[in-house]
Amino acid sequence: MAVELIKERKTVAMTGNQAIAEAMRQINYDVVAAYPISPQTELMGFFAEYLANGLVDTEFVTVESEHSAMSAVIGAAASGARAMTATAAQGLLYMYENLPIASNWRLPITMVLVNRALSAPLNIHCDHGDAMTARDSGWIQLFSENSQEAYHNLIMAVKIAEKALLPTIVNMEGYIVSHTIGNVNLLTDKEVQEFIGESDWRKNVPHPLLDTDNPVTYGATALPDYYTELKYQQHEATFEAKKYVKEVLAEFNELAGTNYDIIEPYKLEDADFAIVVMGSTAGVARTAADILREQGIKAGVLKIRLFRPFPVEEIVDALKHLKAVAVLDRHDSMNALASPLFQDLAASMYHLPEKPLLHDFIYGLGGREVTVEDMLKAFNRVINLYTGKETRNRFVEYLQVRE
Amino acid sequence: MAISLDQGTIEIRWHGRGGQGTVTAAKMFASVAVKRGYHGQSIPMFGLERSGTPVAVYSRVSKEPIMRNDPVRHPHIVVITDPSVMVYLAASRGGKLPESIPDPREGITDETIFIINTPMSPEEAKKILGLEGKPNKVCTVDATKIALEEIGRNVPNTAILGAMAKILPEVVDMETVKEELEESFGASSKLRALIPANLKAMERGYNEVKCA
Amino acid sequence: MKLKGWKELPIGGVVTEPGNSREVETGTWRIARPIVNPEKCTDCLICWVFCPDDSIPSNGKIRFETELYHCKGCGICAVECPYKAIEMVQEADVILEELKLIDKK
Structure with missing residues (x-):
């Protein structure tokens, strides 16, 4: 040195x-x-x-x-x-x-x-x-x-x-x-x-x-x-x-003395609904999950540290018991079924007899600021899809687009 | 008049101009917080930094690790480093600021404390902010004047940190700012020579800040 | 300025109106304002040539008043003026002075 x-x-x-x-x-x-x-x-x-x-x-x-x-x-x-x-x-x-x-x-x-x-x-x-x-x-x-x-x-x-x-x-x-x-x-x-x-x-x-x-x-x-x-x-x-x-x-x-893993679950053990996310948005998503927990909704977050190779078994294991999952993709995989993280997650769960409802949200494009309200919106959307209050035409939607 | 970290994370929004040291001030603040053993965060900005552009910068300080990194919406403290913000506010007569200037009144609560670099008295500043009769504490210090007198250059950061030491003594103190300056100026003898003047400016900021 | 929705934007994000930077207020970036002394100014238009922001309007003969919505206060005009007719004054001082005048009225 x-x-x-x-x-x-x-x-x-x-x-x-x-x-x-x-x-x-x-x-x-x-x-x-x-x-x-x-x-x-x-x-x-x-x-x-x-x-x-x-x-x-x-x-x-x-x-x-x-x-x-x-x-x-x-x-x-x-x-x-x-x-x-x-x-x-x-x-x-x-x-x-x-x-x-x-x-x-x-x-x-x-x-x-x-x-x-x-x-x-x-x-x-x-x-x-x-x-x-x-x-x-x-x-x-x-x-x-x-x-x-x-x-x-x-x-x-x-x-x-x-x-x-x-x-x-x-x-x-x-x-x-x-x-x-x-x-x-x-x-x-x-x-x-x-x-x-x-x-x-x-x-x-x-x-x-x-x-x-x-x-x-x-x-x-x-x-x-x-x-x-x-x-x-x-x-x-x-x-x-x-x-x-x-x-x-x-x-x-x-x-x-860290506690790193290839995936990092937050309050997922007893959760019904979760956000899956990578990178800097994880903390904002965890803040939103805490807010929902205060309201009696069992929310959690899965942060993915290792994206490639995709940790299929670990992710399936962390999410399989959930009712619905909001997948957050900070990218639009144009012309595809949905964006990359969703595609990988959906494919990973395909073989499960009982699987959570998955919905893909494209967010944070080009530095669009990501707020706790955005995360709550994603949570609420999947909760409403799960309970049948809302319906969907596609598996993917933009979370923050201005109409 | 001080606020404490015992109440949880303290969120700060800085109002300044690109290229005029507001990012440096926020960075120094975060660095001082970390040196004092806390968790500090400063998010420079979500736009393009161009010299002269009015900008908002966000900081958080906490005893616990800081989880979120979204923009601060309801600041505990608003620090206005750019004196012209108050002038624009005065010119707006209580109305809207020009669109290109982030409004320091946005998202404030009754508890929000203001620390403002301006020659105005705190009473005058409070009136211009439209906070007369409100419980908000408004503090003013002429940091630009102090900087010009002590350092000989328009770098009001240390005088503003002096004022912050009065409001947030748990986080900002003379000794740690000195340590920070020694570290960041350390490599250049020309800059090192400015440390005593900066500390004097900080001390004056602490002594001369007035609140209403 | 109201931000447009996705349906209102032209395909490809093309700029359909030339010179639309005119709509962007850059005058608030200014910390010093160029003040012209009319007694010294000869309308030579050197400042018009040098202004990087096209903030000095002219009809080719006369220097009109500085366009403050865009002037960033760079001070190039004051440096280039051969007759020293332009002085850079602190923006805040100018605004406060103007306020005092209004209050007097």
């Missing part, structure tokens, strides 16, 4: 971007490649300051586009380096060509996605549109509720990626997390280093390009005779990945 800065644990006030930059410093990546895009720009600015002050040993590649950023970290990771990038919205879409390559090559890259709405119309604020486009890319995806979780998720992501040999995205919502200041408990530099383990180019990937004694070729063609087998190898790895995520979360909980 270049410089040991934090020798004792401490609690500080930090934005999501500051917390991620701090985690990046403590991780001390071998290679970071990035191209600026709001709201990620500030995050790389903080990191660049650490770099300029000699606090990290990282090779920071200031590339000319996101496509090159992803190409650079793929090259770095294939060489055996611990590599990272960060982007948002159209930046991710510009990288997209390379995302399935990183995952099929089984490169443990970590990426922070500072979630931002996709153009058009142009908008720099938050929704999950960017993350959702990557849902079939083979990358693991974690969601963060606040800056504390973003900080922890990135540290865990390094280990998850290297254990599962799959690239991992840490989602952190733009502005509402990236620029909101909150309490962050920082681990010591030593604790982070010990947790993730020293970066060793010989061990980070099975076939490092730097190993000149055992030269390999990445990027070979697989024709119809081999393509299926190489995809199946990856397919199996994604099903294995959940186990590694759970292991790393358990190890981390032991270290940091």
Whole structure:
């Protein structure tokens, strides 16, 4: 480590971007490649300051586009380096060509996605549109509720990626997390280093390009005779990945005293109705559930931390006893039955003989502020659908649209 | 005249202008709260930050972890860092403010306390806010003047924090603000030299704030 | 300004009226107001050329009064004026002065 800065644990006030930059410093990546895009720009600015002050040993590649950023970290990771990038919205879409390559090559890259709405119309604020486009890319995806979780998720992501040999995205919502200041408990530099383990180019990937004694070729063609087998190898790895995520979360909980899980139920044991949500809205949803409980309605919330691989069994187990579930999607999967989280949930429950009523709400698009009233509206709508007071024409509706 | 965290989470709404340090003030406030061992939160804004734009910034402070991050609707404290808000209010004669300025009276309750950077007396400010006869406490301090006199620049943040130390002593105090300044100014000797002046401004903010 | 509903918006979010930024009030961003001294002003229109917000109306011959609904108070006009005819005055002071005048009446 270049410089040991934090020798004792401490609690500080930090934005999501500051917390991620701090985690990046403590991780001390071998290679970071990035191209600026709001709201990620500030995050790389903080990191660049650490770099300029000699606090990290990282090779920071200031590339000319996101496509090159992803190409650079793929090259770095294939060489055996611990590599990272960060982007948002159209930046991710510009990288997209390379995302399935990183995952099929089984490169443990970590990426922070500072979630931002996709153009058009142009908008720099938050929704999950960017993350959702990557849902079939083979990358693991974690969601963060606040800056504390973003900080922890990135540290865990390094280990998850290297254990599962799959690239991992840490989602952190733009502005509402990236620029909101909150309490962050920082681990010591030593604790982070010990947790993730020293970066060793010989061990980070099975076939490092730097190993000149055992030269390999990445990027070979697989024709119809081999393509299926190489995809199946990856397919199996994604099903294995959940186990590694759970292991790393358990190890981390032991270290940091946190209580993280791949899904996080709130008052669900005896609940009749629930909201399922990812990211920063979870706290607002829990506030609404508490209000309904005061009125005698048994409400709960399920927060999903691990979106990919989708934790089917755990989610079914947490929700199967409910009467009705409001699924909150911060993205519109245009032309589909409903939005991604709903699709995954509905498919997960299809085999159950008795299942809760599911209804999908699209919310918080392009940074539309999310209030407790919005959450109550979603709860009340599913309660009324369940009791038959209201009916529906579609499985999906916009929660906040102005008529 | 102080309020306490024993009653639960305290919610604050700041009224300022983009590029004039309101976000920095809210950030300092959250940071000081965390240093005092509480849970602090500041949500910069939900719009585009452009220099000069009137903005609202939200803060929360609590003894318990803060769950929600929605905009503050019914603030316990309204802090107006931009003195022109009061001028616009005066010019509106109790009517509506221009649409582009967030109204500091929105969502207030009888308990809402105002801390205002203005040369006006608290009585005058209370009248302009249309709160005459209401139980609300309205406090004023000429933080801009204090900043110009002590620091030599229009950075009223520390003087406003001084006034807040009087209303919310549990959270804001001289020693912690000093610690915060030392940390955030620490890297630059030019900025470090401004710490004593900032502390003087804070002390004056504390002593000169008047409430009605 | 009443926000439009989804049915009222043109397809593609296109802007159908050119120059609609005229409707956005940016005058409240101003902390200093340009005050023109008519005795020094020669209507040379240098300020009209430099104003980044098109807030100085003119018919090509005469400088009309600054359009305060849009003027952000950047002060470029005051710097560029070759006759030093424009002074930047604190906005709050101007408003308070105006209020006093109204009260007197």
